[in-house]
Amino acid sequence: MDILASLWAGFSVAALPINLALIIGGCFAGTLIGALPGLGPVNGVAILIPLTFAFGLDATSSMILLSAVYYGCMYGGRISAIMLNIPGDEPAIMTTLDGYPMAKKGQAADALAISGVASFIGATLATVGLTLFAPMLAKAAIYFGPADYFALYVMAFATIGGITGSDPRKTLLAALLGLMLGTVGLDPSTGVARYTFGSFHLYDGFDAIVALVGLFAISEILFFLEGKAQSSGLVPPGRVFPRLSRVKEGLGASLRGSVIGFIAGILPGAGASLGAVMSYSAEKRISDKGSFGQGDPRGVAAPEAGNNAASGGALIPMLTLGVPGSGTTAVMLAMLISLNIQPGPLLFQRSPDLVWGLVAALYLANVVLLVLNLPLIGMFTRVLGLPVWGLMPLVVAISYLGVYAITHAAFDLLVMVGFGILGFVLRKLDFSLVPVVLGLLLGMDMENNLRRALSISGGDFTILVQSPIALTIYVLTGGFLVLSLYLSRRDRSRTLD
Numbered sequence: 001m002d003i004l005a006s007l008w009a010g011f012s013v014a015a016l017p018i019n020l021a022l023i024i025g026g027c028f029a030g031t032l033i034g035a036l037p038g039l040g041p042v043n044g045v046a047i048l049i050p051l052t053f054a055f056g057l058d059a060t061s062s063m064i065l066l067s068a069v070y071y072g073c074m075y076g077g078r079i080s081a082i083m084l085n086i087p088g089d090e091p092a093i094m095t096t097l098d099g100y101p102m103a104k105k106g107q108a109a110d111a112l113a114i115s116g117v118a119s120f121i122g123a124t125l126a127t128v129g130l131t132l133f134a135p136m137l138a139k140a141a142i143y144f145g146p147a148d149y150f151a152l153y154v155m156a157f158a159t160i161g162g163i164t165g166s167d168p169r170k171t172l173l174a175a176l177l178g179l180m181l182g183t184v185g186l187d188p189s190t191g192v193a194r195y196t197f198g199s200f201h202l203y204d205g206f207d208a209i210v211a212l213v214g215l216f217a218i219s220e221i222l223f224f225l226e227g228k229a230q231s232s233g234l235v236p237p238g239r240v241f242p243r244l245s246r247v248k249e250g251l252g253a254s255l256r257g258s259v260i261g262f263i264a265g266i267l268p269g270a271g272a273s274l275g276a277v278m279s280y281s282a283e284k285r286i287s288d289k290g291s292f293g294q295g296d297p298r299g300v301a302a303p304e305a306g307n308n309a310a311s312g313g314a315l316i317p318m319l320t321l322g323v324p325g326s327g328t329t330a331v332m333l334a335m336l337i338s339l340n341i342q343p344g345p346l347l348f349q350r351s352p353d354l355v356w357g358l359v360a361a362l363y364l365a366n367v368v369l370l371v372l373n374l375p376l377i378g379m380f381t382r383v384l385g386l387p388v389w390g391l392m393p394l395v396v397a398i399s400y401l402g403v404y405a406i407t408h409a410a411f412d413l414l415v416m417v418g419f420g421i422l423g424f425v426l427r428k429l430d431f432s433l434v435p436v437v438l439g440l441l442l443g444m445d446m447e448n449n450l451r452r453a454l455s456i457s458g459g460d461f462t463i464l465v466q467s468p469i470a471l472t473i474y475v476l477t478g479g480f481l482v483l484s485l486y487l488s489r490r491d492r493s494r495t496l497d
Contacts, residue, residue, distance in 0.1 A: 010356030022065040030072020041073035041328040064361040078115040091272040091307035098299030115304040118254040122305030125258040126312025146452035151473040153446040178439020218420020250301030261306030265313020272307040279306025
């Protein structure tokens with residue numbers, strides 16, 4: 001009952017006219033920012049922080065605005081992923097696998113509706129979890145040590161082979177290439193430069209956003225320059241309004257993906273990318289009948305629910321432990337500290353209006369985003385009807401402007417083009433780009449956790465299998481691999497029959 005009373009008080013805060021205006025404005029701005037390739041929620045939140053000071057907003061209103069932008073960006077990232085095969089941010093990579101094939105079949109409206117509803121389900125269930133289980137789940141996350149996180153990343157990479165591509169060898173090679181690219185930069189322990197060829201520009205390694213835009217956007221442009229596009233447009237526009245029957249197909253996947261994504265989100269540092277990967281992988285194991293990767297609605301619903309649920313879950317360690325659960329919550333944590341508010345176990349007692357006002361605002365933001373996104377599906381779908389000569393220069397301009405706005409370095413524009421050429425070559429050789437990006441995204445965190453674990457044990461590798469949590473994860477990973485082998489053999493025998 002205390003929770004319900006606190007939540008009711010939070011709604012009285014979120015329902016103030018100024019906060020309602022901030023929720024609506026933040027959701028709209030976040031959706032636009034998320035749809036632009038390369039920006040993503042981290043940059044979207046960071047860009048709008050100066051506005052909170054310029055308008056003289058208090059801590060509660062500032063966090064409501066930034067959280068609305070955060071949720072809006074997670075919704076918006078799916079738009080360019082489905083329409084153009086260009087993820088708006090890292091978690092939306094998984095949405096391209098089935099979202100873009102649906103768009104190519106003239107089912108863009110269905111894909112957008114499925115992803116919108118899945119995002120709503122994932123974000124709403126995560127907010128419910130934040131309301132009910134924040135203290136308990138935050139305490140559970142404390143027990144995850146470096147060895148346990150390493151095991152979690154092993155699970156992510158072990159299941160990559162079942163995510164994309166029909167050739168496991170090519171998928172593994174692509175993931176290893178991504179891991180190799182992730183080692184470029186300064187060694188996290190010794191500070192020694194690795195594979196930088198004397199260029200200080202590479203001391204920080206490759207920016208994931210730069211690589212993402214290059215691999216997907218620039219390589220897509222190179223394919224069009226090669227003459228693979230039809231003169232009438234990118235893909236057939238198809239229906240303008242979604243079909244309810246298609247949306248219903250993704251409901252089960254949305255619920256399952258929400259649970260998996262939420263669990264991934266509450267683990268500090270795991271982030272929405274891991275939530276999307278694990279949600280898609282699990283759904284593929286459960287539901288795939290050879291249709292995943294070819295435009296299956298469940299392949300759109302699962303990662304969208306997973307990444308939105310992970311985003312909501314990432315707020316739990318930030319608020320209750322003062323530990324950011326993702327890059328975006330790290331920016332929000334810095335914002336709170338700059339306002340002399342220290343997140344942690346006592347935050348719920350010291351600043352109840354802020355905490356419960358924020359939680360209530362998240363419920364309202366999810367409703368606003370659903371109402372905002374569904375009526376715009378027709379407008380998004382009409383983008384596919386634009387002629388290539390008008391659309392492709394726009395994609396190029398957005399790619400260059402987005403990357404330069406983030407890094408302010410001309411060198412990164414060259415890196416983006418380099419990744420674009422690499423992506424073009426890999427796609428010509430029938431390699432999936434998703435494992436490359438996942439290796440680049442997760443590789444550094446995997447290496448850091450391995451180094452921390454070995455540092456604790458004095459170089460004894462047995463520490464990686466001593467924790468009950470790590471052992472459980474390894475057993476689950478082995479179960480996934482055995483199940484995958486069994487299902488592939490069963491499908492092969494059916495094909496032969």
